[in-house]
Amino acid sequence: MPHPLPPPRWQRRAEARPQELLEAALTEFVARGYAATRLDEVARRAGVSKGTLYLYYENKAELFKAVVRRALVGNLDEAEARVAGHAGSSRDLLAWMLTEMTRRVSNSELSGIPKLVISEAGNFPEIARFYFDEVIRRGRDIVQGILRRGMDSGEFRPVDPEYAWRVIIAPVMLGILWKHSFMAVDPHGLDFERHLRSHLDLLFDGLSAPGRKRTEETP
């Protein structure tokens, strides 16, 4: 008469482990920040023992870097491809990009990464540089590309492309910070749809009423 085997104390998951560990670590890092994250907790969340972490990552700092790295891989590939494919109007392209970014922010836990990087940039210059090179610089190039195309075609007003891109991106960044820093204390929360609409509206058409635009002030 067979009776059930006791469940195994643990399982070999050599292939799956790294992903699981990074996911657990991402959650903890995002929730608590680097310093306040205890490896004990990461391990527990991943369902392994503390020692197992060290089979895959040399130490806490390396684990952190791995989390950031993984989160960024391939993040901008689609955007770069789409821009290179230059479909339609520059306005639509830019709108698409900002929409896409907002959508990602609102959906995924990965949006915690930028906040983490910002928070820890001082203590992890290496991470800051990596993020700057892999995300910010590439993002800048994409936006600048769209801007230049739009100005060339006459769709956009002449702006300072060296600086305008940051202004254009800023509301998306603010959405990230809102989500991860103030959502919990803001009784109204943040409706990303509406935030995006406001963003696009102001970005393209500005705040000034048409008849009073400075650009049309010339008599």
Add this chain to the structure above:
Amino acid sequence: MPHPLPPPRWQRRAEARPQELLEAALTEFVARGYAATRLDEVARRAGVSKGTLYLYYENKAELFKAVVRRALVGNLDEAEARVAGHAGSSRDLLAWMLTEMTRRVSNSELSGIPKLVISEAGNFPEIARFYFDEVIRRGRDIVQGILRRGMDSGEFRPVDPEYAWRVIIAPVMLGILWKHSFMAVDPHGLDFERHLRSHLDLLFDGLSAPGRKRTEETP
């Protein structure tokens, strides 16, 4: 024959002390973040012993809160007064406010506070709430007030005041993060003057070329 008093081993500094401690703490917190800041270092920077900190602040968390509180006191008073005095055009008022904010960001170490609050919001909900109530909410009210005034007077296009204010503020916030997180790794740095110019330009006049504005597309 009077002989000189030996110099006192320490001095009563009950009035000046808190300010000095808060300043030292601000510098350290901004440079390293909450967790990585050692009270030893704060004390050394303030020129007192570690124990003395505890005469003025119950613990590290209370010190942190005090730092944040002090940094924000009276920060928006002038802005509120000015808006209440409603001098001149709404556009000028808004421009003045954003200029003022940008100037403060670029000049003062205090701009590290928002970054700190953002970074530690998860671990210090109390701080997050305090900052939200004392800074964000008040800032929002100011901007919304200007927006409503401008829309009423016909200076501004109709926008969604509940959401537009965040979009309007965002580039200032991004300037803060740039300064405290990426300045060190960005070879170009950030010229706050130029950043502000781009910001105001886009904010008021938008990106779209006049003839193509959506708002004027109706025949």
Add this chain to the structure above:
Amino acid sequence: MPHPLPPPRWQRRAEARPQELLEAALTEFVARGYAATRLDEVARRAGVSKGTLYLYYENKAELFKAVVRRALVGNLDEAEARVAGHAGSSRDLLAWMLTEMTRRVSNSELSGIPKLVISEAGNFPEIARFYFDEVIRRGRDIVQGILRRGMDSGEFRPVDPEYAWRVIIAPVMLGILWKHSFMAVDPHGLDFERHLRSHLDLLFDGLSAPGRKRTEETP
């Protein structure tokens, strides 16, 4: 159509394994000491996995004991046989024995064993006792036997056999320690040939100049 067998993932090495493991362990223990030796390294050196070690030895301590035991097996057999065969003069016999010991010290990695035993005697009393019984006591008996024979035959002066044997052995022991502890920091190194010559010279003829010997001081 026969197709070739895949190479076996591992091989039965039941007979050869223990020797290989002990050799690898000896090298590591000698190089690093007991505590600082990691079984990981022993396994790697032996070309097996860590788990395999435990198929042959219950734990680290048992492995250590086995290393020591193996190193000592049959170490003194030849000496005992030769002394029992009492060939030639006692002087030559003693000289032969010290020469033989010095030769082994200078040549073999096995000389690391005494140093190991000395280092770890406190933590492994069992090992200390074993070494004491199997090596020191037997060595003592051999030397004492030669001494007694030489004194009986009039070749040697009367000495205290209970204590003299240690004095006689001491320079060999010092050679071991030199090799394993100070060779690396002594710019001159140690020439074992010359060390032995000095040893034998002083041992047999003493330091005092003949005319002044205390034993001949009688007028």
Add this chain to the structure above:
Amino acid sequence: MPHPLPPPRWQRRAEARPQELLEAALTEFVARGYAATRLDEVARRAGVSKGTLYLYYENKAELFKAVVRRALVGNLDEAEARVAGHAGSSRDLLAWMLTEMTRRVSNSELSGIPKLVISEAGNFPEIARFYFDEVIRRGRDIVQGILRRGMDSGEFRPVDPEYAWRVIIAPVMLGILWKHSFMAVDPHGLDFERHLRSHLDLLFDGLSAPGRKRTEETP
């Protein structure tokens, strides 16, 4: 009605502490070796908490070095002075030195230091070098000085001073190792008085019976 105050939880011992810590550490290191010594135990033995150790020594390795350093300070000063004062015969001088060394070995816990240094030389090359320079080299110079003086005066036979000094010192070293490694397992123990007597006897007069000495074998 006064009732007794509870004893203070701890006392400030800033001046006495380092000595107490080093003593406790010496005892533990000698008893267990470097690796097996737990700082917890050192602290307990010194009557302080673990953290206190770190107020005085940066880490375990530094504590170890400090223990060794302290044990060696001024160890050979008297010997050097005495030899420089060259009172009486070289034989007496050498005998005095070896007697002195043996006495120290037999009396003090400090004799555990050489054993420690020997054991840990591989893992602490810095310590090995330090010991070599401060103790071994100086000891060598002293003995060589005596040897050369004795040979010059005709008291001593010509020997190889470059190598003889080690042979002469060896029994003292062996006494150290005996005490710290085999005393516990040797049922007879070691009578240092008798050991010294044997040492001096053999050293000065050698083992060979007078009529048969090689140096006098010439007809």
Add this chain to the structure above:
DNA sequence: TATGAATGAGAGTTCATTCAT
């Protein structure tokens, strides 16, 4: 028999906090 991923107790170290002075 052999593997090596997984474990978990235990070590060194840090640092906010306390308290005798």
Add this chain to the structure above:
DNA sequence: TATGAATGAACTCTCATTCAT
């Protein structure tokens, strides 16, 4: 009020040992 030596809990990291494969 001020000090800074002392504390001890909490953390990261190591590695002998186990066990599913």
